[in-house]
Amino acid sequence: MIYLRYFRGSTFLHRLDPRAKLLILLFFIFVEIAFRDVRIIVIPFAAALILYLSARIPFREVKGTWRFMVLLIVIIGGINGVFLFAFPGANAHVIARYWFFTVTVEGISAATAAILKLLAVAIATVTMVLTTDPSLYGPSLAKLGIPYKGAYVFDLAMRYLPAYVNDLETTLNAQMARGYRTKGGKNIFATIINTIPLIIPVSINAMLSVYEVADAMELRAFGAKKQRTWFRIIVFKQTDYAVVATVLVALAVFVYLRVLDPGIWVPT
C-alpha cells in the first residue's frame, strides 16, 4: 500500500497555491468542529467530493487508501452510533427499540452528520496531500511567516511519512515470512507484545538515521544563519486570490449560520 503519494498533474488543484489549500482545509475543519446539522454538513461533503473528483487522481492507485479510510470511519461512526442509540436524550422521537438500543430520529440524524463530517475532512485532507508537491511544503510554510527551522521540520516529516509507511509494510512482509501472525493474542498484553516485531525495527532504523541526516544538513550550513532562502519560489496568482476570497466568504456565511445555532436537525 502506497499510502500518501503525490500524483503529478496539471488540474486546478495541482496549480493552486499550497497556502490557499491550507485555508480550504482549515475551513473544512471549522465546519467539522462547529456543526452537527446534517443539512449544513452535506454542503462541505459535496464540496470535498467535487474537489477530489476535479483532481483526477487515478482511482486504481488510491484504492487501498480509500478502503482503509472508509473502514475506519465506518467503525468510528458505528461506535459513535452505539453511544447515541444506547443513551437517547429526553423527549426524543422513538422509532423502534431493540435490546438496549433505542433508535430515534435524533440519533439517526446525529450519526449521519458525524460520519459525513469525518468523510468530508478526510476526503479534503487526502486530496490536498495527493495534489501537493512535497517540495512545496517547506517554502509555503516559510512564506506564511513560520521560522525556517519549523518549516523545514514539517517538510522533512511529510517527506519521511510515506517512506515509513512503506518500511512498515516491508517489515510486516519480512516478519510474516518468518512466521509472524498479525492476529493479536487473547488479552491486551499479548496484543501489545505482538506489535513489537513491527514497531521496533522500523523505529530503530529511523532513529539511527537521525545523526546522519543532521550531519548532512549541518555540512550544508543548516542553522548557521538566522534567515535562509528557499529554492522554490511561490507566488500568489490571481486564481489563488479568487479562491481565498471565495473561502473567506463561505467562512463568513458558515460563521453566521453557527450564530443561528441549528444544533441537531430533526425532520418533522
Next chain:
Amino acid sequence: MTEQKPSPPGHVDVFQRESLFSTKNLVATAVGIALYAALTIPFNVFTIPGVYDVAIRPTVAIPIAFGFIFGPVAGFFSGFIGNILSDQLSFGAFFWNWDLGNGLIGLIPAIGFYVVKRTDWAKTKGLAASAILAVIASIVGIGFSALTDFIFQIGLTTVGAAVAEFIPAAVTDAINGAIIAPILIYTYVQSTAGRARRL
C-alpha cells in the same frame, strides 16, 4: 580564577550545552513526527469497543522514547504534530486537546533525558525510570485530554463519560508505553554501541 574567553566566531565549543533547537534535535523531531504518524495510521483501526474515538496505540511508545532519548522538543512535537497528522490522514477528525495531550505524553519523559545519566539508559535503573515516566506521562496526558473534553464539552457532557473515556485510554497507553518504550530505548542504546556521539 580564569576568566572565560569568548569563543572566536565559527568556533564550536564541544562541551557547550546543546541548544534545544539544534539541527540534531530538529531532525529528531521530524523523524519522530513522521514515525508516530506513519505507524499510528494502521493502528487506528484497533479502536476500543464502547469508547468514542479512543484507539489502542502501541505506537504511543514512540513519543515517549523520543522524549527520553532526544529531549523535550522532539518528544513534544512528535506527539503533538504526529497525532494531528495521523488523525487527519486516517479518519479526518481534529481534536486540539487530544493533540496537546499526546504532546504532553512526549514531553514528560524528557525529564529522564535530563535526570538519568546516559550510561544508565540501558541498565535497570534507566529502563525502570523510562517505564515509570511512561505511566506518569500517559496519566497526565490523557487526563489533560479527558479533562478538557469535559470542561469545553467536546462530545462529553457528564463526569461519568469523562471517566469512562479517561480510564481505558490512560490504562492502555500506560501499559503500551511501559512495555514498549523501555524496549525501544534498550534496543536503541544497544544498536548505537560503538558508534561515535550517538547518546
